[in-house]
Amino acid sequence: MRIGIIGSGVVGQTIGAKLVERGEDVVLGTRSPGSLNDKRGFGQSLDDWLKATGSRARLGTFADAATHGEIVINATSGTVSLEALRLAGEQNLRGKILIDISNPLDFSKGRPPTLTVCNTDSVGEQIQRAFPDAKVVKTLNTTNVNIMVDPGQVAGGNHDLFVSGNDAAAKARVTELLRQWFGWRTVIDLGDITTARGTEMLLPIWLRLWGALGSPMFNFKIAR
């Protein structure tokens, strides 16, 4: 399947590499495709990333990635997602499933970061409002990137993921892809895209748990 990834930081790189490994046809979209040797935040340089994928993926602009993808994945920081998706192009997202992994973490005022939007709104909703013809499905934003693509790394995979979105068929499709691509067994459908507030608002405790447990290798399970 043709997948376009918007964002070439550690989340885009990790998801992209896993999808390439799964045989998907990936374009990783970056704001600055020229600087391939620069390290990207917590990720590697795009040159190293391309090598690690056996050069089976391609790099491009955000618009290249969105045009390429049958499904598009937003892997940018929630603080710049709207801008990045505008660069990707509304017409290139039209009618497509847009998997939104972003969190609106603001590190500019020190740590722990706060959220730039929460409580009465969420990045997921902002994106759905700005791109009404895309089928936004919020998911994967509640766990560490290494667990996103390999839930079995923690507690034998016995923990949960959530989906939020207005389109039931899109959520069902994404739920199935999360199983096929990464092995997610339990994905809880929280409801429409307004439920993204709840998953984005998990980030403050998630960050404190990282501190308390001394490792980001944990995930939420809903015991019932």
Next chain:
Amino acid sequence: MRIGIIGSGVVGQTIGAKLVERGEDVVLGTRSPGSLNDKRGFGQSLDDWLKATGSRARLGTFADAATHGEIVINATSGTVSLEALRLAGEQNLRGKILIDISNPLDFSKGRPPTLTVCNTDSVGEQIQRAFPDAKVVKTLNTTNVNIMVDPGQVAGGNHDLFVSGNDAAAKARVTELLRQWFGWRTVIDLGDITTARGTEMLLPIWLRLWGALGSPMFNFKIAR
């Protein structure tokens, strides 16, 4: 042990009844001790509650409860906690452990409710600032009241609770009491009282999970 409970709704009633059952000496503080026959929100009337405890507990004002308690429990709504605790009296809380179960849920603008404070502050912090000589320990606010007092009702008790607070000894004491009183096996110390933001911000997803799962009988477990 002498326990004072501030708030006579379903949380105060349920915690209070359990503590009476455990042999503790409980005063349940209510804003309106006169109207014993009125049903209290999701709880029962205070008359029925007293009968259910075999009349082994007493009712009183918020100040009566705070004066009585070696440990005081705030079981009011987070939207009125500061006011209720002022009525309880700063001098009656001085030097005491104050277990704060409140959540700042605002139902006045429709459902789902929003939080009246979050992201950069929390009720837990507001209370600690307003009552600097109390040892505020935020806990129990992340699960249903029936699970608070009997975690074994869900998944054999294999799920987690959190504590937030500035006083390490107070958190250790509360952690031990949560085990003795209710049977909580895993209580994660998140850090100082600012970590209460994280647990209060769990409420939006908690409420949506209730809707999605069709039952409030679930709890968060940190799989690791």
